[in-house]
Amino acid sequence: MKTIMLGNEAVARGAYEAGVKVVASYPGTPSTEITETIATYDNIYCEWATNEKVGAEVAIGASIRGARAMTCMKHVGMNVAADPMFTASYEGVNGGLVFVVADDPGMHSSQNEQDSRNYGRFAKLPVFEPSDSQECKDFAKYAFSFSEKFDTPVILRLHTRVSHSRSIVNCEEAEPTIVREYTKNVDKYVMMPAMAIKRHVVVEKRTLDLIDESENQLLVDGIHKIEMNDTKIGIITAGASYQYVKDAVPNASVLKLGMVWPLPMHLIADFAKKVDRVVVVEELDPFIENEMKVAGIACEGKNLFTLQGEYTARMIRSALTDEPLPEVALDADKLPTAPGRPPLLCAGCPHKGVFLALNRLKAQVMGDIGCYTLGTLPPTSAMDVSVCMGASVGMAHGFDKASDGADSKKTVAVIGDSTFLHSGITNLINAVYNQSSITVLILDNSITGMTGHQQNAASGKNIRLAAAPAVDLEALCRSVGVASVRVVDPADTFGTEKVIKEELERDVVSVVIVRRPCALIPTGKKPRGVNIVLDNDACKSCGACSKIMCPALIADENRRPVIDPETCNACGLCVNICKFDALKKKEEA
């Protein structure tokens, strides 16, 4: 049956058809929809794990026990999962094991654009790279049997344009879900030095076997593809870049690699011999190019193309041909400049009130990864540093120690509920243990927001929205030794400010749980309609309410607020901001 699928949906379909039994992941754009789609297949066990390392370890355990297992993450998530992944490489698998990683060239929603192919070389694991949704399905399915055949975990590397493009997929019947027998085998599954020394030999031998397979079988299996056309130019490429190449230079000969680590150097050398000029087209790092150069195969690549961002057919056409570029319809000189449109916090977003408070306090803010990273932008402009998941708490502790405690009077860490459980908790334990005096704000909006509303261990529901035990954040913080744990409602921005100020004064670690559900989830979304009313006589046209930049509130030409009933979520932040009591909640008016 043919259907149109997102690349991520197709990966899930491929895993389903391969009879995957266990999938454990942490959400991360652009990988999230894979595990969400897995959740629609009732026969597959799946879960949101607390972080990528946990997800990887669950999948490794399930694989050793004999089930086909998968864990999915974004590129930076693979840094978190790397520790178990590197040693899982030594241990191999029982049931097929697939690590799916989605890179984000161009950084549509990421903090860096690392090239995850490097993990294949680094961890000595094969890396498959599909170029459209059909290949997402086919390669995902193929990866499981390949994993078992070579006793290796497999990396399936995607990127944004493959993950988030829809194209046609031919679906097939699912294979039966098989759980292989598990037999205790400490030589293979306990990596103490004595065993690991022997397993390393196995791993290096396996890489040679993988190269042999890549040279001889993957072309037959349709994983690699050779398209011989005009031999003046031969392109070596993989993934989405292949699609750009086909549009840019449709007559060129192409070697499309479906497995990008380890590389089939004889296949590449043979192809190179057949063409006059060899060009490697690959986004981000010169990964294939450098390997070719090490192998003594002359080629061009990054001398023509950038190390940054996404490629386009236009870029490739410009670099390789002298064809004129397509003519644009509208004369740009006759058009005005379009003002920028950065993303902003939603109407009723609970993060707004707390970031306004931090702005008024002129606090130093150690940020983290989530919607609240937007607190960096005006009008709140209340973030100093943001690095990776969980880092805020550790960095605040670092500021404390570097300033002999002085900065803790004006420094907070802000971290979301999901991010706190992901990797903030270990930092909090560390800060208590090492006698810090930091103030940590847990922005508890009861959901993993930025990635599109996934449940987490504190939200009370599992991936399929069934009731689940919820972590009690207050009790958790107290149990690790935080002396002061307080809860505030960020819509009460001045009350929140007061509490933060008091906690900044303390010479011990304190936690403020800033609690209000995300305005886009059922528990946080209020019925639409006129929720806030303006007392025209009381309004002094001061403009304070419009300065909070709520998307539901716009000032008219007299600086009086006009509230859009279609957008307003009745959080009451504007009511609290107004010094003249001109804005009131409808029920109080």
Added chain:
Amino acid sequence: MKSNDVSIVLAGVGGQGTLIAGKLLGILAMKQGLDVKVSEVHGMSQRGGSVITYVRMGDKVNSPIIEEGTADYCLAFEEVESVRWSKLLKKNGTLLVNNQKIKSLPVLLGKAEYPTDIAASLQKAGEGRAKIFEFDAYSAAMECGSVKAVNMVMVGALSASMDIPVELWEAAIQEAFATKSKLIPMNLMAFSKGRTFVTGD
């Protein structure tokens, strides 16, 4: 690029329903037995940022991305987005613009100007080089019951510009909203209203 390729850009503001419109066009292409690719942007840009969806259909589609000067149709769901993405439209292409204005953060902060009389600028910039239709999709959507129908008004306008039977479009709408069937009548109504903006009926 082959001659039967059709490239459609959907440009708007996060939350305006460009993703659903893109999904619908994917279904439409499949109903015609064509190859299709729809490229979306998720994540950060959903929070009221500028969003773009590319749809390419034809016998064989390679890249999911539409580049400068290659779009046959550009649908701007918000007025200033037409200016931002107009460079994608190819010579003699069709530009469909919702004249709704959604002020962005820099405009609200007074750090940037929302351009005045975009309609006139577009006409001048595209004179003899593009077909441009500008209309009030927001009001049309509200008449159908919700601002959420803006996307189907835009799709309706597109349908009247393309040579695909209207029944196929309506079937695609039915399929795209199959899981939210109570929304189908509103969206079909919005689709019809959108058509009149181009046909002039």
